Amino acid sequence: MSLNAYLIFSTLIFCLGLLGVIRRKNLLMLFFSTEIMLNSVNIAFAAISKFHGDLTGQMFAFFIIAIAASEVAVGLGLLILWYKKTGTINLDSMQKLKG
Amino acid sequence: MFEIVAFYLFAFLTITMFSITIFTNNALYALSTLAAGMIFISAFFFLLDAQFLGAVQIVVYTGAVMALYAFGMMFFDSLSTVEEHIKNPRLVFLLSGIIALLIVIIFVSPVIGENVQANLPVHEQWGNTQDVGVVLFTKYLIPFEIAAIMLLVAMIGGIILAGKKMDLSYSELSEDEIENLEKEEL
Numbered sequence: 001m002s003l004n005a006y007l008i009f010s011t012l013i014f015c016l017g018l019l020g021v022i023r024r025k026n027l028l029m030l031f032f033s034t035e036i037m038l039n040s041v042n043i044a045f046a047a048i049s050k051f052h053g054d055l056t057g058q059m060f061a062f063f064i065i066a067i068a069a070s071e072v073a074v075g076l077g078l079l080i081l082w083y084k085k086t087g088t089i090n091l092d093s094m095q096k097l098k099g
Numbered sequence: 100m101f102e103i104v105a106f107y108l109f110a111f112l113t114i115t116m117f118s119i120t121i122f123t124n125n126a127l128y129a130l131s132t133l134a135a136g137m138i139f140i141s142a143f144f145f146l147l148d149a150q151f152l153g154a155v156q157i158v159v160y161t162g163a164v165m166a167l168y169a170f171g172m173m174f175f176d177s178l179s180t181v182e183e184h185i186k187n188p189r190l191v192f193l194l195s196g197i198i199a200l201l202i203v204i205i206f207v208s209p210v211i212g213e214n215v216q217a218n219l220p221v222h223e224q225w226g227n228t229q230d231v232g233v234v235l236f237t238k239y240l241i242p243f244e245i246a247a248i249m250l251l252v253a254m255i256g257g258i259i260l261a262g263k264k265m266d267l268s269y270s271e272l273s274e275d276e277i278e279n280l281e282k283e284e285l
Binding site for chain 1: 102103106110113114117118120121126129130133136137140143144146147148149151152155156159160163164167168171172174175191192194195198199202203207217218219220221230231234235238239242246249250252253254256257258259260261263
């Protein structure tokens, strides 16, 4: 397989995630879509790393995974707080953001 | 031959799984297909000789992150179907297409454009895990430590955010006390 095959696959997955981010109104589903986008970029990094014989891409993918994990911890905490406050995790309920 | 078959098989499976995640109206289906897609993505890391990343993908993503999501979903009304109304679906598809084109150009242009020199070359005789370990603890030691601190801060932040008002246990209260509490909140 060529590098382009992996990059095109990664772009397809990224667009799926992007479509989800644009389409979804439920905040939990929005988070899922973000995870998909992060994963697609990881594939692209790993592919470039392999086809250029360079480990930098894998390092960046590793740090992206770490950042995604911490994003989930903080984001889910905020979501639970928001759900306790308003009883919904719909994106439209955040339009006012008066607290 | 094996690589081509595996690539197309897993590409098909991953795209199917993530499509279900994007388009389903059931939160539980979304969660389980997302977990399956993550597992299938780890297959690509193994295909690309990044065994360490593949293992991390399974352990961290499918093990930890998905478990965290499953835990978080217990707080929400996860069995009810998610209803979403989009005012202009054509705009959404147009925007996605344009951005997709842009990303393909961005990804492909440096590959075609120049001859890239390897900054941290792969040592074939070492194997991937040892190679990653050596690079991680020499060239990327400070980012690694910062990532560790960031994970700790995020974990404590998540606990504090999610744990507010959790000192009160409803199961230990009597019916009257719970009713009084609910009246106070209203």
